[in-house]
Amino acid sequence: MAATAGQVAFAMEAFRRIHPVEFQRRFLSQETRHDGRAFGQFRATQVVKGTISSAQGSSTVRIGDTTVVCGIKAEVCEPDVRRPDEGYLVTNVDLSPMCSARFRAGPPGESAQVASEHIFRLFSGHVVDLRELCIESGQAAWVLSADIVCVRHDGNVLDAAIIALMAALEDLALPRATLDAGAVTADRSATTRLTLRRRLAPATFTLVDDAYLVADADDAEEQLATASLLVVLDGDGRLANVWKRGAGAIGRADIARCIEAAAARISATGE
Amino acid sequence: MSGVVVTPGRRLGLAAEYEAGSGTYVRSGMVYASILGTRAEEPAGDAGGKPTVRVERRNAKFAVPAVGSEVLCRVVRLNPRAASVAIMMVGETPCQEDFQGIVRVQDIRATEKDLVQMTESFRPGDVVRAEVISLGDQRSYYLATVRNEHGVVFAQSAAGNTMVPISWEEMQDPRTGAVEKRKCAKPF
Amino acid sequence: MATNIMDRRRINGPARSVEPLYGPGAAGADPFAGGRADGRGLDQVRAIYMKTGPLSGGQHEPSESAASGSAYYEQGRVRVSCAVYGPRQGRRSNARMGVFDCEFRYAPFACSWKRRSHVRGADEKEISLMLEHAVAPAIRLEAYPKACIDAFVTVIESDGKAATIAAAINCISAALADAGIEMYDSVAACSMGLRGAQWVADCCQAEEDAAPCSMLIAHMPSADEVTYILQHGKATPEQTDQAVQTCTNMCTRVYAVICRCLQASLE
Numbered sequence: 001m002a003a004t005a006g007q008v009a010f011a012m013e014a015f016r017r018i019h020p021v022e023f024q025r026r027f028l029s030q031e032t033r034h035d036g037r038a039f040g041q042f043r044a045t046q047v048v049k050g051t052i053s054s055a056q057g058s059s060t061v062r063i064g065d066t067t068v069v070c071g072i073k074a075e076v077c078e079p080d081v082r083r084p085d086e087g088y089l090v091t092n093v094d095l096s097p098m099c100s101a102r103f104r105a106g107p108p109g110e111s112a113q114v115a116s117e118h119i120f121r122l123f124s125g126h127v128v129d130l131r132e133l134c135i136e137s138g139q140a141a142w143v144l145s146a147d148i149v150c151v152r153h154d155g156n157v158l159d160a161a162i163i164a165l166m167a168a169l170e171d172l173a174l175p176r177a178t179l180d181a182g183a184v185t186a187d188r189s190a191t192t193r194l195t196l197r198r199r200l201a202p203a204t205f206t207l208v209d210d211a212y213l214v215a216d217a218d219d220a221e222e223q224l225a226t227a228s229l230l231v232v233l234d235g236d237g238r239l240a241n242v243w244k245r246g247a248g249a250i251g252r253a254d255i256a257r258c259i260e261a262a263a264a265r266i267s268a269t270g271e
Numbered sequence: 272m273s274g275v276v277v278t279p280g281r282r283l284g285l286a287a288e289y290e291a292g293s294g295t296y297v298r299s300g301m302v303y304a305s306i307l308g309t310r311a312e313e314p315a316g317d318a319g320g321k322p323t324v325r326v327e328r329r330n331a332k333f334a335v336p337a338v339g340s341e342v343l344c345r346v347v348r349l350n351p352r353a354a355s356v357a358i359m360m361v362g363e364t365p366c367q368e369d370f371q372g373i374v375r376v377q378d379i380r381a382t383e384k385d386l387v388q389m390t391e392s393f394r395p396g397d398v399v400r401a402e403v404i405s406l407g408d409q410r411s412y413y414l415a416t417v418r419n420e421h422g423v424v425f426a427q428s429a430a431g432n433t434m435v436p437i438s439w440e441e442m443q444d445p446r447t448g449a450v451e452k453r454k455c456a457k458p459f
Numbered sequence: 460m461a462t463n464i465m466d467r468r469r470i471n472g473p474a475r476s477v478e479p480l481y482g483p484g485a486a487g488a489d490p491f492a493g494g495r496a497d498g499r500g501l502d503q504v505r506a507i508y509m510k511t512g513p514l515s516g517g518q519h520e521p522s523e524s525a526a527s528g529s530a531y532y533e534q535g536r537v538r539v540s541c542a543v544y545g546p547r548q549g550r551r552s553n554a555r556m557g558v559f560d561c562e563f564r565y566a567p568f569a570c571s572w573k574r575r576s577h578v579r580g581a582d583e584k585e586i587s588l589m590l591e592h593a594v595a596p597a598i599r600l601e602a603y604p605k606a607c608i609d610a611f612v613t614v615i616e617s618d619g620k621a622a623t624i625a626a627a628i629n630c631i632s633a634a635l636a637d638a639g640i641e642m643y644d645s646v647a648a649c650s651m652g653l654r655g656a657q658w659v660a661d662c663c664q665a666e667e668d669a670a671p672c673s674m675l676i677a678h679m680p681s682a683d684e685v686t687y688i689l690q691h692g693k694a695t696p697e698q699t700d701q702a703v704q705t706c707t708n709m710c711t712r713v714y715a716v717i718c719r720c721l722q723a724s725l726e
Contacts, residue, residue: 017365017523018343018398018425052616053536055568065521067514069615071568077476090472096564098542098611099514101368101524105562108468120470143472145574147567151540151613152514152529154522177479186479210469219522276722278643279597279636280681296599305599305643307636307721328639333527335546335606349464367527368547393541406605412602450632 021209024224028212032221042203047163049171054146059170061164064218065154072146072172076184078140079134087141088135091120093148093161099231100153100219103176115158118147119165122232122241127196136179144145144172155218162202169196182210183252198234200241201263205229207248215261229255231262276373277304283324290315292325334361336370336403336412344372344414346397352376354393356401358412371411372402378415379454391440391452398425400456422456450451469577470714478573488653491654494663497535504649504661504709505535505622509629509720511637514542524696526611528638532630535663536618539626541634542611549607557603559595561610563587563627569614571664593648593677594631599641607639619667621650621675628677628687629717644679645721646686647714651706655692658702660709673701674726678710 016023027034037043043064050060054069079086093115097103110118126128133142146168148161174193177184206217207227214221217228226248232241239259244250250258281304283289283305292313294306304310308326315322317416336342341416344356344449352378359370379392391445393399401414401420405418428434430453436455437443443450499505514529515521526542533539551558563586567575590612598608617623628648635642648655652662652670662670672692678685687705690699697723 013361013365014343014360017359018345035547041486052538052568054571054616054618059566065525069566071566071615073568073574075476075574076479077473090470092469092567093648094567095609097544097562097609098526098540098564098613099546101526101547106635107466113468116470116580143476145567147478149566149576149613149615151542152525164487175479175481182478186481219524250692256719259600275724278644278645278718278721280679294641296641298643298682299615303643305641308639308640308724309725333639334545335603337604347686365523367523367545370548409552410548412605456725 004226010216018264020220024221028208028214030087033214035218039166039212039214042265045163045169047167049167050266055168057168057170059164059167059171061160063156063160063163063216065152066094066150066160066218067152068148068150068154068157068160068164069201070100070148072144074172074174075143075145076135076177078142078182078203079138081138083130084138085134086130088143089120089124089133089146090129091123091146091148091165092116093119093150093157095150095153095157099150106148115161118158118243119161122162122200123165123169126240127166127198127200128194129197132194135177135184139181139235140177140184142174147259153219154169155214155220155222156204158248159202159204159216162200162232163207166200169194181191198236198240199233200234201228201257202232203265205231205250205258205261207246208247213254213258215265227258229258231259233259233266237263237266274309275310277310277326278301278307279305282308283326288321290321290323292323294326294328295324334364335366335368336361336372338403338405342401342402342403342414343373344399344401344435346395348395349389349393351389351404353379354389356399356414356416365425369393372401372403374399374414374416378413378417381417392454393423394426394451394453395443396427397423397453400424407422413442416454416456419457422454424456426451426453466577476574477492491659491666492667494657496663498560501654501657502660502705502709504713505537505663507713507716508533509633509717511633511724512723514540515637521657526638528634528636528640530630530637531632532626532633534622534626534629534661535716536616537623537626538615539623539630540613540615541627541630543608543631543634543638543640544611545608545638546603546606547609548605551607552603552605555601557598557605558607559591559600559602559610560607561587561590561594561612561631563590563612563614565614565617569617571618583623586627589624589689590631592625594629594635594646595643596684596686597632597644597646598635598678599643602641608635609711610634617664619650619661619663620650620672621667621673622661622663624648624689625650625661625675625677633717633721637724644681644715646677646679646683647710647717647718648675648677648687648697649706649709650675651702651709653702656698658698658705660705672697672698674706676703676706676709676710678714679713680714
């Protein structure tokens with residue numbers, strides 16, 4: 001690039017637009033990031049609970065500029081005949097063309113499917129005791145539809161989605177329900193909260209350009225990602241989930257450091 | 272009156288008294304603001320002329336190519352008749368997303384058009400400065416690089432190194448010394 | 460009984476699920492008994508809160524895939540977000556004029572009754588078209604040949620269908636201004652419901668359900684042009700005339716609020 005510096009006086013913005021890879025490398029090779037963060041630094045996270053009155057539980061989470069809204073609607077269904085004492089928790093992540101120009105309208109794309117599936121496996125049964133959702137064994141149970149809508153995608157949506165779902169579950173007020181002559185009657189004035197088995201806290205680390213391991217990558221950095229590592233810890237600091245994706249190699253020592261960094265972040269945010 | 276924040280649809284003055292500048296429009300004898308921004312006035316250029324009123328935007332506007340504008344684009348693919356490019360910047364302003372453009376083989380050079388070979392002018396990945404000559408077909412803008420200052424401004428050699436122009440039709444890899452053919456832009 | 464559509468690309472719940480019956484509540488009661496539930500006057504619009512740029516700006520240089528403008532709009536319990544992309548290359552193109560496209564969506568949890576399916580409903584498509592027709596006349600599309608301007612609206616919470624559509628129109632107007640799109644004017648919209656012989660402004664869901672007729676008007680106050688009128692239900696022509704008058708006046712008041720918010724976003 002040095003050879004062309006005199007040839008064309010690229011303005012900063014133009015350089016960023018035309019050579020995104022070179023642009024990021026300039027920062028990363030100087031041990032810094034394009035938004036001024038250190039490699040291990042997370043963006044500020046904001047959680048607001050209970051904003052939506054049309055949902056039984058809700059939350060809005062912002063990580064830097066990434067914004068997701070989670071709403072849980074409680075409906076009644078017949079339980080599965082194989083598990084008559086259990087209800088359902090259904091989690092879906094929605095990445096629409098509204099949140100980023102990278103997404104197209106229509107059915108969920110691959111990243112949304114992967115996120116939905118992973119969050120489902122993380123929460124269903126492990127965080128929420130599905131037996132608590134039973135209203136009348138074999139006859140009626142609650143189905144909690146948790147929809148996580150991303151309204152702005154600026155990287156690390158998976159962390160935001162997990163935090164949002166956790167907060168919405170904590171906010172969830174389930175009306176007391178009784179089965180009465182084949183119909184379920186619910187009483188809005190008497191609500192119960194779910195007992196959550198564990199409180200999950202996520203942290204994502206991304207290998208950018210196959211060389212730099214950064215915490216909480218934003219959209220521009222994710223474009224150059226070759227691997228990412230999701231670490232989910234529970235309230236006691238035990239590992240709930242480690243998920244390494246992508247072809248890039250992350251050393252074992254690095255993984256251990258990431259787990260430590262995730263624990264440090266959780267204690268720093270006071271949770 | 273200058274420096275006031277105005278919203279689209281705000282009256283700025285009579286068309287008889289003001290010239291409508293950027294960010295404004297005229298309707299039934301009045302000048303109105305068409306964007307959100309701050310009102311600014313410029314005195315008349317010559318005696319007896321009208322002062323110009325315009326609205327200055329706060330944030331950089333995203334550009335749309337127009338006939339005559341200079342654009343910076345990346346070559347996406349080639350065929351013997353035309354090069355497909357993605358327009359990334361118009362003048363100094365980046366586009367929000369790429370616009371598609373085409374440089375036809377007859378629009379690459381001003382002279383000896385019939386001898387121009389596409390593969391001796393561009394390669395996929397090159398960054399090219401060009402001029403919009405027409406709004407083109409359904410999808411693509413038509414671009415031309417006939418002027419001296421238009422052509423390839425950034426290219427990598429087959430070895431992956433950034434090349435420097437050594438003549439109006441050749442670029443050289445400074446590490447390997449390999450020479451490749453391009454329609455080079457005249458450096459400023 | 461609702462049947463949930465199975466889709467392998469999503470996490471599916473049970474095949475059928477229903478809202479539980481909520482005990483004896485407000486259902487059937489007259490929402491106007493003893494004045495409006497929230498104590499508003501009949502011609503009063505719910506409190507408006509609006510913010511531009513939550514989905515597009517940022518402390519740092521926004522990434523290139525971020526929206527060019529955005530707005531969040533709240534009117535009582537109606538909450539709407541809008542992101543505007545463009546001018547960019549669209550699927551449809553017109554060499555003379557730009558194209559304005561709008562996509563309206565309810566979040567699955569937005570409605571107070573049942574959960575909405577992920578599949579885009581016919582009403583959402585219809586409302587998308589309504590929003591396009593209401594807002595497009597305000598945009599100087601001739602300034603954007605061959606380009607496309609897309610507005611994406613997501614309803615986070617709905618409280619009154621007509622009021623939600625009006626809120627969406629206001630939100631798009633603000634987001635377009637935030638994106639710096641050339642416009643003739645901002646469009647302001649307002650809805651009303653009929654109550655006896657009296658028009659009631661900005662009905663919430665319970666009031667709307669009890670009203671025999673509703674009216675929605677989108678208006679450009681600076682040019683004094685109406686861009687969209689939707690009336691459905693039963694009303695006499697005189698009542699409709701009167702509604703157009705009152706509703707336009709209310710639009711002007713809403714417009715003032717939008718303009719103040721837009722100005723404040725720059726100051």
